[in-house]
Amino acid sequence: MSLRELQSQFARLVTDDAYRESLRHEAIGAENRNLPHRLAADAGVLAHAATLKRKRAGAAAVRLPLVRHVLADQFFEQFDQFAGAHTLSREQRYDRDALTFLTWLASRIPVDEQLKGIGPRLSQAIRINRHELTGRLRRAYIGIARVDGRQLPESARFPNGMCLCVWLRCPGSQSLRRFVLRMPFT
Amino acid sequence: MDREPNIPRLGVGVGFRTPFKSELFLNRSEVDFLEITVDHFLDRGAEGDDELRLLADHFTLIPHGLDLSLGSAEGLNESYLDRVADIVEKVKPPYWSEHIAFTRADDIEMGHLSPLPFTHRAIDAISENVEIARRVIDVPLILENITYTMQMPGAEMTEAEFLNRIVDSTGCGLLLDVTNLYTNSVNHGFDANAMLSALPLEAIVQLHFVGGRWDGDTLIDSHSSATPPEVWDLLTEVLDRAPVKGVILERDENLPPFGEILDELRRARTIWQELES
Numbered sequence: 001m002s003l004r005e006l007q008s009q010f011a012r013l014v015t016d017d018a019y020r021e022s023l024r025h026e027a028i029g030a031e032n033r034n035l036p037h038r039l040a041a042d043a044g045v046l047a048h049a050a051t052l053k054r055k056r057a058g059a060a061a062v063r064l065p066l067v068r069h070v071l072a073d074q075f076f077e078q079f080d081q082f083a084g085a086h087t088l089s090r091e092q093r094y095d096r097d098a099l100t101f102l103t104w105l106a107s108r109i110p111v112d113e114q115l116k117g118i119g120p121r122l123s124q125a126i127r128i129n130r131h132e133l134t135g136r137l138r139r140a141y142i143g144i145a146r147v148d149g150r151q152l153p154e155s156a157r158f159p160n161g162m163c164l165c166v167w168l169r170c171p172g173s174q175s176l177r178r179f180v181l182r183m184p185f186t
Numbered sequence: 187m188d189r190e191p192n193i194p195r196l197g198v199g200v201g202f203r204t205p206f207k208s209e210l211f212l213n214r215s216e217v218d219f220l221e222i223t224v225d226h227f228l229d230r231g232a233e234g235d236d237e238l239r240l241l242a243d244h245f246t247l248i249p250h251g252l253d254l255s256l257g258s259a260e261g262l263n264e265s266y267l268d269r270v271a272d273i274v275e276k277v278k279p280p281y282w283s284e285h286i287a288f289t290r291a292d293d294i295e296m297g298h299l300s301p302l303p304f305t306h307r308a309i310d311a312i313s314e315n316v317e318i319a320r321r322v323i324d325v326p327l328i329l330e331n332i333t334y335t336m337q338m339p340g341a342e343m344t345e346a347e348f349l350n351r352i353v354d355s356t357g358c359g360l361l362l363d364v365t366n367l368y369t370n371s372v373n374h375g376f377d378a379n380a381m382l383s384a385l386p387l388e389a390i391v392q393l394h395f396v397g398g399r400w401d402g403d404t405l406i407d408s409h410s411s412a413t414p415p416e417v418w419d420l421l422t423e424v425l426d427r428a429p430v431k432g433v434i435l436e437r438d439e440n441l442p443p444f445g446e447i448l449d450e451l452r453r454a455r456t457i458w459q460e461l462e463s
């Protein structure tokens with residue numbers, strides 16, 4: 001197996017619980033187990049997957065204090081289920097992760113016996129935490145500052161060495177862009 | 187021998203964490219330099235730019251990346267690399283650091299450092315990626331050893347040999363995390379001192395140290411507790427034998443009162459001074 005294939009298999013095994021479990025079951029009793037099957041049954045792979053989830057759960061707990069409070073100990077149990085089936089996004093990963101978790105959690109309320117009892121309180125907590133988080137993510141305008149050559153070398157090309165720098169978030173890619181503008185006044 | 191004679195001696199510092207920003211300035215004379223986590227400043231906007239500037243005005247800053255995925259066989263994420271380059275350009279450090287690991291494969295972001303197999307192909311991959319990074323960032327790069335819960339299959343050499351070959355092949359210095367070395371020695375049952383002796387000591391530029399936590403009989407590198415005696419011993423050993431330029435206390439979780447951080451910095455500085463006198 002090439003390094004690229006090995007890394008791809010490993011990444012999938014530590015982020016996709018269902019995939020890992022299906023390979024692990026296939027491996028039981030099989031005579032010729034290939035590398036992905038052996039990795040799926042490896043205790044270290046499982047431990048690595050648990051570490052990844054713990055890190056994501058910690059980041060989500062900080063971003064969703066109300067939901068964390070309402071769910072109490074169940075928060076980490078629920079997040080564990082969620083994280084095993086959803087991978088991180090590339091940009092704004094922990095904010096996006098927390099939002100996707102909220103959507104997933106809301107869909108679980110009617111079907112999860114443990115959540116049904118606290119349904120109204122949990123729904124309210126989800127709504128409030130989602131509102132806060134989406135507000136932050138949708139903020140296209142990030143900041144504006146007057147800068148000079150020391151802070152931003154590009155500004156040296158302007159006559160008085162001063163310019164305005166505006167930071168914007170691109171709506172599609174969500175990536176951050178910096179625009180340097182000539183100062184309209186001195 | 188010192189393989190990085192152009193890198194100045196930085197002293198003993200700490201990984202910058204926002205909650206103790208004020209204490210850093212109040213105790214400015216006790217912190218020789220700071221390591222900043224690049225990823226915390228990627229989407230920084232105007233306020234983050236201000237913060238970087240304020241820190242850079244008062245401390246030497248060493249950018250420390252988490253997510254470049256230098257060990258990825260599929261190559262680097264160029265837009266991420268550009269954003270790292272922007273930060274390095276801004277703080278003008280004597281060097282910057284990343285990990286001997288991969289964090290991404292296909293379109294899956296693991297968000298965590300994952301181990302490479304100890305193979306020639308993995309050395310080639312990291313060497314190719316370091317070369318690409320060098321074309322964009324013209325500042326020395328040093329590479330850090332990580333902890334691992336399992337060894338990737340297909341190993342063609344020991345970890346020490348792997349690190350030696352990476353240092354040779356990339357020409358990078360080493361950021362030796364002594365806590366990671368100790369943690370792996372506990373979890374995988376090897377002698378940390380023997381491993382240390384097998385490493386390219388002359389390539390070590392910087393150290394990381396901190397304490398972890400136990401989960402059953404596994405030691406987790408949670409960066410969440412005071413440095414244990416075994417790590418102090420290893421740190422002393424490396425300071426005695428390698429041309430170290432900087433030592434960073436890398437506390438992330440369960441942050442203690444800043445006085446406890448200062449105590450550890452003082453202790454590391456005293457060890458270093460006593461070894462030299």
Ligand SMILES: [Fe+2]
Nearest residue numbers: 330363394436
């Ligand atoms: Fe480290």
